Amino acid sequence: MEQIILDPTYQPIDYDSVDITSWHRVHFIGIGGAGMSVLAEMLLEQGITVTGSDAHRNAKTDRLESLGATIFEGQSASNVDGASIVVYSSAIKPDNPEIVHAVEQGILLMHRSDILAALMAQKKSITVAGAHGKTTTSAMIAQICTSAGKAELGDPSFAIGGSIHTPEGLKDGGHAGKGEIFVAEADESDGSFIKYHPYIAVITNVEPDHLDHYGDAQAFTQAFVRHAQNATGHVVACADDEGALSVIRSLNDEERKQAIVYTTNPELTMKFAQVVYIQTDNRSTFDGGQDFSIRWLERYGTDMIHAHIRVPGMHNVRNATAALIATLLVGIKPDEAARALDDFRGAARRFDIKGIVDDVTVVDDYAHHPTEVAALMEAARVRYPDERIRVLFQPHLFSRTHYFAQEFAKALSLADEAIVTGIYPAREFQKDWPDVTADTIPQAARETGIEISIRAIDDMNEAAQYLSKTAQPHDVIFTVGAGSITNMADVIVEQLSARKA
Structure with missing residues (x-):
C-alpha cells in the first residue's frame, strides 16, 4: 500500500453541494476530544448515525453515548467497518490502525475541519x-x-x-x-x-x-x-x-x-x-x-x-x-x-472559579500561550488587587515551551509565585525535545533576572499538595494550562477542605 498522507488543508468534497443527511454512518477517531465531540454531537442532532473511538472514556464520550453514539474504547481496524466516512484530527497519525483500514476499505477520510465546513455551508x-x-x-x-x-x-x-x-x-x-x-x-x-x-x-x-x-x-x-x-x-x-x-x-x-x-x-x-x-x-x-x-x-x-x-x-x-x-x-x-x-457567565476553563475555602480562591484557566498567561495575570490583578496570586502552570507542547520560554517567564512574573510542572506533550514526544523540561521556564526566569519565585515541581500532584498546605487567607491559586492540569483545581479545593476539617 502506498504511503498515507493526511493533509488537513486538503478539501475532499464540495461543501456547498453535499447532503449531510445522506451520510450513512460517520466514525470519529479520537471522539472524546473537545473539537471532535462537538461535531459528533451536532451530527447526532441531525439524525446521523455516529460511532467513535478513543484511548479512554471520558465525560464527553459518556455524553455522546447517552445521545445515541456508539463508543469504542481503544482503536482498532474493525471499529471503522461499515462506516461511510472516517473523521480524523491533526493529532491522528497516518499509521493509526483505523486510518490504515479505512484507506484499505476505500472509506472516505475527512479532517474534522471538513465536517465543520460542511455544517457551516448550510x-x-x-x-x-x-x-x-x-x-x-x-x-x-x-x-x-x-x-x-x-x-x-x-x-x-x-x-x-x-x-x-x-x-x-x-x-x-x-x-x-x-x-x-x-x-x-x-x-x-x-x-x-x-x-x-x-x-x-x-x-x-x-x-x-x-x-x-x-x-x-x-x-x-x-x-x-x-x-x-x-x-x-x-x-x-x-x-x-x-x-x-x-x-x-x-x-x-x-x-x-x-x-x-x-x-x-x-x-x-x-x-x-x-x-x-x-x-x-x-x-x-x-x-x-x-x-x-x-x-x-x-x-x-x-x-x-x-x-x-x-x-x-x-x-x-x-x-x-x-x-x-x-x-x-x-x-x-x-x-x-x-x-x-450581560447574561454571559464565561466559558468553562476561562477564569473559572472552582471554589473558595477559608478565604482561599481556586481558579482554573486554559491559558497556554505567553500572551494568554499575561492577560490572565493582568485580569487577576484587576479582580483581586490586594490578594496574593499563586500560579500552578503546566506548559503545553515541548516546542512551544522551547520557543517561548522567556516570554512565559515574563508572563508568570506578573504573579506573586509560580510553579511550573512537567510538560503536557499532546501530539509531541519528549525524545524529540530532550532538553525541554519543567525547569526550562524557571531557568529562563533566572537567566533574565526575574526576581519573583518561579520554580519547577515536575509532579503536578506534588505541586498541588504544596500549594494547598501553604495557602493562606486571601490567596488566589490559579491552575493554568491546556492539558491535564485542570484536574488539579478540584484536587486543591478538596485538600483545602480537608485541611479545614
Whole structure:
C-alpha cells in the first residue's frame, strides 16, 4: 500500500453541494476530544448515525453515548467497518490502525475541519480565529444570538471548543440550532481554517504560534490573510493587536471596505475600513466584571453602546466588542445585544472559579500561550488587587515551551509565585525535545533576572499538595494550562477542605 498522507488543508468534497443527511454512518477517531465531540454531537442532532473511538472514556464520550453514539474504547481496524466516512484530527497519525483500514476499505477520510465546513455551508456562519480568545468570543456570540436573536437570528448552531456558563447552567459547546446563524471557532493550528468561507470572519489577534506546522511567522500571518479574504461578508479584527492589524492592511482596497476594526486607541484611523472605538476605565465592577462602551460612527453616529461583562480583563472587553460587532452586523439590535452579553457567565476553563475555602480562591484557566498567561495575570490583578496570586502552570507542547520560554517567564512574573510542572506533550514526544523540561521556564526566569519565585515541581500532584498546605487567607491559586492540569483545581479545593476539617 502506498504511503498515507493526511493533509488537513486538503478539501475532499464540495461543501456547498453535499447532503449531510445522506451520510450513512460517520466514525470519529479520537471522539472524546473537545473539537471532535462537538461535531459528533451536532451530527447526532441531525439524525446521523455516529460511532467513535478513543484511548479512554471520558465525560464527553459518556455524553455522546447517552445521545445515541456508539463508543469504542481503544482503536482498532474493525471499529471503522461499515462506516461511510472516517473523521480524523491533526493529532491522528497516518499509521493509526483505523486510518490504515479505512484507506484499505476505500472509506472516505475527512479532517474534522471538513465536517465543520460542511455544517457551516448550510447557514450564515460567523467564525472566530486568533491565537487567543477564540472560545470566549465564540461563546459570547452564541450567547447573544441565543438570548437576543429573534426569528431566524435565534437558536443558533455553534461549534465551540469548550462548555459555556449560562444563567441556565453549563451548556455543551456543540448545538445544531434551527436558526440561520452558525458560530464556530476557526482553528489555525494546522492551517485547515483556510477552507472556511464564513459570512463574518472575526480575528481576535495574530501572534505567531504553532510554528511546528507553519515554519515561520510570515507563513502563519499569511494564513490569516487568506482566511480573511475568504469572508463573504465582513472581516472583524482587533486593531490593538499588531498582527491582526497587519492582516487588514494586507487586504486590497475593496476587501478593506468590508472590514471593521475595534480598538482602545481613540486616535486610530484606517483607510476604507470602519473603526469601532472602545472606552473603559478597566476597573472591576461589583460582580468581578467590567463596564465598557463602544462608538461606531459609520453605523450609529455619536451614539454610544454601553455594555457590561461578568468576566474580568481588557482582553475580555475586546472579545466582547468583537462579539457585539458580529451580532450587530447580522441584525441584532444594539440594546438587546448588550443586554444579552450581560447574561454571559464565561466559558468553562476561562477564569473559572472552582471554589473558595477559608478565604482561599481556586481558579482554573486554559491559558497556554505567553500572551494568554499575561492577560490572565493582568485580569487577576484587576479582580483581586490586594490578594496574593499563586500560579500552578503546566506548559503545553515541548516546542512551544522551547520557543517561548522567556516570554512565559515574563508572563508568570506578573504573579506573586509560580510553579511550573512537567510538560503536557499532546501530539509531541519528549525524545524529540530532550532538553525541554519543567525547569526550562524557571531557568529562563533566572537567566533574565526575574526576581519573583518561579520554580519547577515536575509532579503536578506534588505541586498541588504544596500549594494547598501553604495557602493562606486571601490567596488566589490559579491552575493554568491546556492539558491535564485542570484536574488539579478540584484536587486543591478538596485538600483545602480537608485541611479545614
